[in-house]
Amino acid sequence: MILVITIVCIISTIISSSEVTTSKSLPQAIIIGVKKCGTRALLKFLSIHPATAVSSTEIHYFDSPQNFQFGLDWYRNQMPIAKNNQYLTIEKTPHYFIDRQTPARIAHLLPEVKLIVILRDPIIRAISDYVQIKNRHESYPTFDEFISMNNFTRWTPIKIGCYSLYLRRWLKYFPLERIHFVDGENLIQRPWQELESVQKFLNISNHIQQEHFYFNSHKRNFPCIKQPNGCLGSSKGRHHPSISEHTREKLKTLYSTCNQQLKELAQINFSWL
Numbered sequence: 001m002i003l004v005i006t007i008v009c010i011i012s013t014i015i016s017s018s019e020v021t022t023s024k025s026l027p028q029a030i031i032i033g034v035k036k037c038g039t040r041a042l043l044k045f046l047s048i049h050p051a052t053a054v055s056s057t058e059i060h061y062f063d064s065p066q067n068f069q070f071g072l073d074w075y076r077n078q079m080p081i082a083k084n085n086q087y088l089t090i091e092k093t094p095h096y097f098i099d100r101q102t103p104a105r106i107a108h109l110l111p112e113v114k115l116i117v118i119l120r121d122p123i124i125r126a127i128s129d130y131v132q133i134k135n136r137h138e139s140y141p142t143f144d145e146f147i148s149m150n151n152f153t154r155w156t157p158i159k160i161g162c163y164s165l166y167l168r169r170w171l172k173y174f175p176l177e178r179i180h181f182v183d184g185e186n187l188i189q190r191p192w193q194e195l196e197s198v199q200k201f202l203n204i205s206n207h208i209q210q211e212h213f214y215f216n217s218h219k220r221n222f223p224c225i226k227q228p229n230g231c232l233g234s235s236k237g238r239h240h241p242s243i244s245e246h247t248r249e250k251l252k253t254l255y256s257t258c259n260q261q262l263k264e265l266a267q268i269n270f271s272w273l
């Protein structure tokens, strides 16, 4: 009798554990960045596609020494449970883009994965990053004050906007065809256009269309999806402070070389480049 119960227990454990592993899979696509360029919006929009299962939180597997040591099974277990027709699992961790170790680690462990990078005008991205920090530290200097400091180019919100610096590292491990670049400015204006090329890149049907979106006048006219909770939360689409012409010119000069390098490396020609 005890033997029978033990066998039944073992079989049911095997069945239930195999159910878990088959319903969670390693990602076939990762949104690797860039922070404050619209990564959350892009993932939310992709989530309405019937073929996708998207992670609800940022996993930070490849860029965190602690998480990375947990191994690939841990990573798989962080993935969303995919229903039968959801054959494409997507996670997003924007910090991957700037992390030194991540490109080699992903290339080694997920050699077939597709990478998505969303980029926006680096000046707007820097202001967005600044607003997020300022929100937590009220006494923080103004944006203009930061840019007037001698070492302002070493300030992380400014450094990240030189996208070519980081992209170069990724291209040592991934061919350009495996990286798709999304125009974060156009994702705000005409999200369906960006989604059309993302869906093509991911080899899934062109399901997400213009009729899925509306522009919300209560949310600085950002696009939302026509469904309950179809807009992003209050931490996205914040009000941006105006900056001086002097600051803008200084940043334009700083980013012009990086933007030119980005155009060449990524072979893109977004309107703000």
Ligand code: A3P
Pocket (backbone or CB within 6 Å): 034, 035, 036, 037, 038, 039, 040, 041, 094, 127, 128, 129, 131, 187, 188, 222, 223, 224, 231, 232, 235, 236, 237, 238, 239
């Ligand atoms: P702000 O809140 O500074 O405007 P990320 O998700 O990568 O952190 O990017 C956040 C930024 O996404 C927001 O920065 C906002 O400008 C932009 N964004 C793009 N599409 C959006 C949308 N549909 N709703 C809200 N914010 C959106």
